[in-house]
Amino acid sequence: MAVSRLEASGGEVQNAKDTFYELLRSRIAAGNLERTIVVRGQTRPGVLVEENELVTTATLPDCFRLRWTAAGVDTANALPLVALGCEILYETAGSAENGGMDRGRALAAMDAELTAAINASPQFAAKQNYAGLASGGGVVAMNTNVWWGNVVFGAAVGKGDRVARTATVTVMSYEEAGEL
Amino acid sequence: MGDLLLCGDAVVRSADALLRANGGRAALLRMPAPAVAGNDAEQLGLTAPQFQDAELSPVLFRRAESATTLLVSASAVMAVVGSLKFNSAEVLFETAAGVVIDEVLYAIVSSVASVWDGEPYSYCLTLRAPDR
Numbered sequence: 652m653a654v655s656r657l658e659a660s661g662g663e664v665q666n667a668k669d670t671f672y673e674l675l676r677s678r679i680a681a682g683n684l685e686r687t688i689v690v691r692g693q694t695r696p697g698v699l700v701e702e703n704e705l706v707t708t709a710t711l712p713d714c715f716r717l718r719w720t721a722a723g724v725d726t727a728n729a730l731p732l733v734a735l736g737c738e739i740l741y742e743t744a745g746s747a748e749n750g751g752m753d754r755g756r757a758l759a760a761m762d763a764e765l766t767a768a769i770n771a772s773p774q775f776a777a778k779q780n781y782a783g784l785a786s787g788g789g790v791v792a793m794n795t796n797v798w799w800g801n802v803v804f805g806a807a808v809g810k811g812d813r814v815a816r817t818a819t820v821t822v823m824s825y826e827e828a829g830e831l
Numbered sequence: 832m833g834d835l836l837l838c839g840d841a842v843v844r845s846a847d848a849l850l851r852a853n854g855g856r857a858a859l860l861r862m863p864a865p866a867v868a869g870n871d872a873e874q875l876g877l878t879a880p881q882f883q884d885a886e887l888s889p890v891l892f893r894r895a896e897s898a899t900t901l902l903v904s905a906s907a908v909m910a911v912v913g914s915l916k917f918n919s920a921e922v923l924f925e926t927a928a929g930v931v932i933d934e935v936l937y938a939i940v941s942s943v944a945s946v947w948d949g950e951p952y953s954y955c956l957t958l959r960a961p962d963r
Contacts, residue, residue: 703876
């Protein structure tokens with residue numbers, strides 16, 4: 652099996668990353684309508700991709716932050732098979748009315764939302780190309796799917812007055828002509 | 832309660848007066864423009880926001896070898912927090928792209944509020960000059 656490393660930037664594998672984010676965002680929003688964040692004055696579902704946002708020192712609590720990590724490609728198939736590592740970071744200080752004493756419960760609630768969103772069937776989605784949105788165009792459906800495994804939870808860690816966790820999931824897709 | 836509110840308000844006015852009397856000037860807080868509601872292109876990193884400058888006045892700017900600081904009136908900060916719909920001054924400063932002083936963009940490293948009676952009357956920003 653020929654496996655090589657990919658640079659997780661630029662145009663490579665971007666469609667798989669975008670498709671997974673869009674799907675996760677819609678599932679999280681469907682699971683909990685109140686899981687929202689305010690980014691630059693606009694309220695939106697509490698899921699974001701770090702590399703798609705402005706660089707800032709702020710870490711938003713009570714939302715899921717996607718961070719794309721390793722990428723590998725298996726070129727032994729007719730279509731190259733790409734596996735992408737995705738870290739999902741989240742943290743919470745609990746609620747102010749409870750003095751933060753419910754931060755453990757709040758983190759557990761986020762664990763449950765993430766589990767429901769990622770582990771729910773189907774664990775695949777038709778891959779979409781969102782590049783046209785930049786010029787006012789539409790989303791183009793592609794010929795292959797994006798699929799992923801179950802979410803794996805890291806240990807909960809204290810972070811000041813917050814408790815934080817990093818979960819990971821591997822996202823895979825076949826790269827179509829012109830994607831690599 | 833009314834007395835307490837008046838007291839806090841008086842301290843804010845006093846701080847403004849002191850800042851002006853000690854050479855208070857204006858600085859520009861460079862903010863990314865508000866996001867476009869439901870815009871997938873922005874959330875996917877396909878389009879970048881515009882930037883807008885909000886005036887902070889009065890402020891005192893001090894540049895030394897050890898640190899560059901900006902003392903900002905809380906009333907000016909609260910006006911920007913309200914107009915841009917931020918939850919707090921801390922989030923405002925964390926979101927800002929920086930502060931423009933004499934046409935130089937400084938990054939905001941940290942912000943500390945000076946508080947009287949539970950109400951901030953000034954903010955001290957630690958700034959970092961751009962790499963040359």
